[in-house]
Amino acid sequence: MKKSGCRTMFHMYLIFFLSLLGTLLAAAALICWLITLRKPDGTFVRSDWPVKFSDSFQEQIIFKEDGPGVKQNGLELLRENEIGIQILDSTGFELFHYQKPSQAEQSYSAASLLSISKTGRLKSSSLTAVIKTLSLKDREYSYILFFPVKVSKVTMYLNGEHFTAGKAVILPVTAILFLVLSISGMLYGFRTAEAVKQLTDSIREIAARSYLPVQGKGTFFEIYDSLNQMDQEIRESDRLQAETDRMREEWIANITHDLKTPLSPIKGYAELLLDSGSINQEQCRQYADIILKNSAYMETLINDLKLTYQLTNNMVPMDPREENIVRFLKELVIDLLNSPEYEQRTIRFEAAAETIPYSFDRTLFTRAFQNLILNAFAHGTSDTEAAISVSVPDSTLQITVSDNGKGMTAAETKQIFRRYYRGTSTEQKREGTGLGLAIAKDIVELHGGRISVSSSPGTGTVFTIAFPLH
Template identity: 50%
Template sequence: MKKSGYRSILHIYLMLFLAVFIVIVFAGFLILSIITVHAPANSFARSDYPMEFTREFGEQIIFIDDIPGIKQSGLELLQSNQAGIQILNDSGQEVAGYQKPQNAKDFYSDAELLKICQTGHSGDSQTTLFIGTITHNGKDYTYIIYFPLNISKITMYLNGDRFTAGKSIILWCISTVFFIILISGFIYGFWITKTINRMSVSIKNIAGRSYVPISNNGVFNDVFESLNDLDMEIRASDNLKEQTEKMRKDWIANITHDLKTPLSPIKGYAEVLSEQDITSGEKVKRYSNVILKNVSYIESLIDDLKLTYQLENGMFPVKREEQNFVGFLRELVIDILNNPEYENRIIHFDSAREDIMFSFDRKLLTRAFQNLIVNAFVHGSEDTEVTIQISVMGNIMEVIVSDNGNGMSPYETSHLFQRYYRGTNTEKKTAGTGLGLAITKSIIEAQGGNIIVESEIGVGTDFRICFPVT
């Protein structure tokens, strides 16, 4: 066993013995409070001291001409203990008394005396009575001493064959209990140490990515379940990190490729213009247009990267303006269809209302919705159609941009808005930065909205965008 195991057992024993010590001390105080009373002389005494006092008080009773009386020393004892006394003859009639309670009787029957002897009380629970007897000239006298204390008499009936020596039985019981506690503490300490070591090993295995989930239905079930959950979360985080790193590398490779692609013709035509003696203005113009086109493409890539960074860090100024959102989308659709590249495409437009006033940045939302619509055409077939639906329910405006294109798998939709992701379910390889939809999502969220995607392969894709309106 390791040193930490021994230390754990030692700590457990110390805690166990401390708990036992506290219990013993508490039990001692409890027993002491039961077997002691606060005597009238402002001192503590055993609860049975009135019985001893009563038995010995017979020596303080004297007879003068066969009439019982109390010595001066006896009177002083009664006064110091605030006690009273009655002396009865053999018929139960009082023949002498001192400081007796007001409710004390002058005559007691044998049954009443027997009850007092058994219970110690006669009506008043705050006064306890003890009985003693003396004999003078062949006559029996009974005396009752009244103590201003509430003392209960308890009688126990035990097995006479077994209870021969009370002290030895008590010692035997204490020894047995102590031995059981000792063995139980050792077993419990060993079990706790083993469990703690098991937890320690599990934590090391989690750190080393070699942890095997543990099933435990005992006291530490919650701890092991937490360790299992922690391992699952760490593994999921590792997988996400690997996927993100892979997408980052793929994105860097794509960006590098996309930057090199326009740089090659720029460099090539620039070398032609610088090295060859070209006098034809038509060639110069054609070469210059190719260079400008590729420079524009590089600028768009750089602008996308810059916009992504600004949106993610809240650095892009959003210029909101109250305007008709339905009219804005209609104009955007017309602009896209006026583009020669998409003039033969079909966009369906459906709005329940003609005027929906909304405060938004026209430039940013143009970029966002243009991305959604153009992506549907670029990644779909030539027959792909786009439908735009606008509706208002309460203070929420919902815009649905849907298409009947190829659709996407659940894996693709779950990664669609990530910065470096490019979809795979397309009929052709499209050039791009993989930032378009990530930018779209950031723009919509910057306007206070949210966007979700639903797609089915072979059916199409729906983008649902919601904005709060007043």
């Protein structure tokens, strides 16, 4: 969820950033459009080029005896830029012209010159006109330069003196951009608020266990995917919790019965022992043996409960010491086969080496591997055989405990390590606490290992335990 939330936030900021960047780029493009113009030769210059050209062109005007004129360099500049010129006297009468446009007049009134100065163009003409004045020998002259550009597309004065046409374009466009950005932000805000509301409703539905999976789209698609996954995990957790509660209730009922079962013979034979007058020594020994056997069974139940509690709460005292794991397992097998209960059983043993050192808690390993081996006998037939194999592939201590018993179904294999679960693949009475394999798994994991099981009906079961060798 953290990753998804970061991506969603990044997506939202990216949209905002792109919107802002688009607005800035549009504004920059508008400004460039307003303050630049294209010359006849195709090059772009600043929009104040006509004014600056007009100011500097004064140096190209010369006066002779027969009147004013333009230097040869000036004529070449006018010809290259397709610019026309008129030089007027103080009354507005033309004294000289070059490349004069057809719309230009022979003489201008003061009002006409004022109009050209304000508007920057001739009447009924798309040419830009710039008027400049000069003085010579106390006489006033003026000249008009005609540029082949449109005043409506440029502003010749950056100081705002003739910015009327520019304002007529830039202000509406700026207002439109601001309006578009504001409306887009509001729409996106409403959409985001609606999406957040849907997310809030979805979370409430998950809490109420009434959520239906949603195929997320757009900005929040990853959040919806996470919500769908979380809902699925919660439902699976609820199912497992309900199943665990059911199994625990069954286990409590069974364990209560199992505890009461040995109490009955203990109590009965203890009462018989009280009446020692009618019991001979052989009967007394027999009764005592029954009492001890049932007491041991009760002790096993209680010890399993205690160890399960300690493993669950990480309260198991560990005393790991480095020993030869091969020798330890051999001794464990010998002790089991020497027990009267299992002396007719067969346990095969195989090791890749005689000595494999490993650090482990001897008491806990004894409990774990006893549970694994005895599980094969408890859920098999009288001729079921067990086998232990020890090897070291790829710097890993691997121990397998297998049997040729009835095997398990996929459903049983899935639940075999769960607490309170008692296998059903046996015709014998389902004795035990249902904690043996769960305890074995916890002990293996306590030593940094992992355990897995593979089984199928009719082929037996194989437990594979792997410990990293450091």
